[in-house]
Amino acid sequence: MKKKNPSFLEMYSKLINVSSISSENPVFDQSNKKIIELLAEWLENIGFKINIQKIQKNKKKFNLIAKIGSGEGGLLLSGHSDTVNYNEKLWKSNPFELTIVNNKFYGLGAVDMKGFFACILDLMTKIEIKKIKKPIYLLVTxxxxxxxxxxxxxxxxxxxxxxxxxxxxxxxxxxxVGHKGNITKKIITLGNSGHSSDSEKINSINLMHETIFYLLKIKKKIKDFVFQKKFKVPYSTMNFGYIKGGHSSNTICEFCELHIDIRLLPKFPYKIFNEIFNEYLLPIKKKWGGYIKIHNLHPPIPSYEISIKHEKIIKTIEKITKEKKTVVNYCSEASYLHKIAPTILLGPGSIKQAHQPNEFLELSYVKKTKKIIKKIIEFICFL
Structure with missing residues (x-):
């Protein structure tokens, strides 16, 4: 006899309780094993077949692929198990306790995207499994x-x-149905450590200042390169997000580091951006050589735009949601998933709450999400 799953609220609480931070900084990076095991247990209780992938490149990280039903085609519901890091001082409540205030669920990952999983799991306990004619998959990455x-x-x-x-x-x-791509780069400038009175030595902060002069030229170039009016920000952007360097005012800085974030429109080829980036930085690279080092923080994420040949299914989703399709400035796993099937981003809550202190999901989204996903399941898997 299969074990009965906890209530929606209990599942949501347990998902928030489990910390699953992913970070480029190994000090903060965590395994997602516990949250994968929780989801696997609940899905198995419903009747899903479970496959947990151990990601060999990083043995602390896992994917979960669950399936119910048989046959070809079907629906894949997808989401990620990790959250960003947090600053506890900026939170009014414990980030790892689901707190309900004024019809809002607060917690780290509440909207991005543990609330989605809680909705799906609760919905699946109410789906008539016998009516499934095509498989339903759940991918947790x-x-x-x-x-x-x-x-x-x-x-x-x-x-x-x-x-x-x-x-x-x-x-x-x-x-x-579309979003920008993402490139993040780390730029390091090197100098000669010494006393501040020695003006002959190279100061890495001065060198970074000179580098930023050229980066701002690149920023303007990519902004003017191409426009797509359907985006809220209709051009490609560059953001200076992090800078660090130096120890004291009376010491020549020997190391400075800058992180930049680039968001390219779908109609802006990565190859062209790379050519612009290298061309504009060539003068300073020639001048300073090994004093400047540039690396990708992680591999570039492609932009995404659904093919026009999927217009029929888009119209159906618009009808179900009673909302018109649109595009966004952030990026997602749709950049990769669309290679195997038409892919649409659709979930509860606002992206404005993601990556923020006191992240929350409004209670009103829970019922709406389950109703919409149920209709999509019926459209794809019951017919």
Missing amino acids: ADEETSMLGVKFFLKFSTISPDLIIVGEPTNLVPI
């Missing part, structure tokens, strides 16, 4: 917030070809 390692590992070995993929990112339950 690792490291979406950093390297996209999990989804890339999944695709390396996947043999499934669903009719539709829904990625449950927080979209206010509006269907998202």
Whole structure:
């Protein structure tokens, strides 16, 4: 006899209780094993067949692929198990306790994207399994917030070809059919340590200042390169997100580090960006040589745009959600998943709450999410 799953609220609470931070900094990076095991147990109780992938590149990280039903095609519901890091001082409540205030669920990952999993699991206990004519899959990935390692590992070995993929990112339950790509780079400038009175020595902060001058030229170039009016920010962007260097005012800085984030429109080829980036930085590289080092923080994430040939299924999702399709500035695993099936981002809550202190999901989204996903399941898997 199968074990009965906890209630929606209990499952949601337990998911929030489990910390599953992924970070480029190994000090903060964590395994997602516990959250994968929790989801696997609950899905198995419902009747799903479970496959847990151990990602060899990082033995602490796992994917979960669950399946119920048989046959070809079907629906793949997808999401990531990891969250970003947090600053406890900025939280009004414990990030790892589900707190309900004014009809809002607070907790780290509440909207991005543990709330989606809680909704799906609760919904699946109410689905009439006997009516399923095509399979329902649930994919839970690792490291979406950093390297996209999990989804890339999944695709390396996947043999499934669903009719539709829904990625449950927080979209206010509006269907998202395109987004920008992402490139993150680390720029390091080196100098000669010494006393501040020695003006002959190279100061890495001065060198970074000179480098930023050229980066700002690149920023303007990519902004003016191409426009797509359907995006809220209709051009490609560059953001200076992190800088660190130096020890004291009376010491010449020997090391400075800058992290930049680039968001390219779908119509901006990565190859062209690379050519612009290298061309504009060539003068300073020639001048300073080994004093400047540039690395990708993680492999570039491609932009995504659903093919026009899937217009029929998009229209159906618009009808179900009662919302018009749109595009967004952030990126997601749709960049990779669309290679095996038409992919739409659609999930509860607002992206404005993601990666923020006091992250929350509004209670009103729970019922709506289950209702919409149920209709999509019926459309794809019951017919």
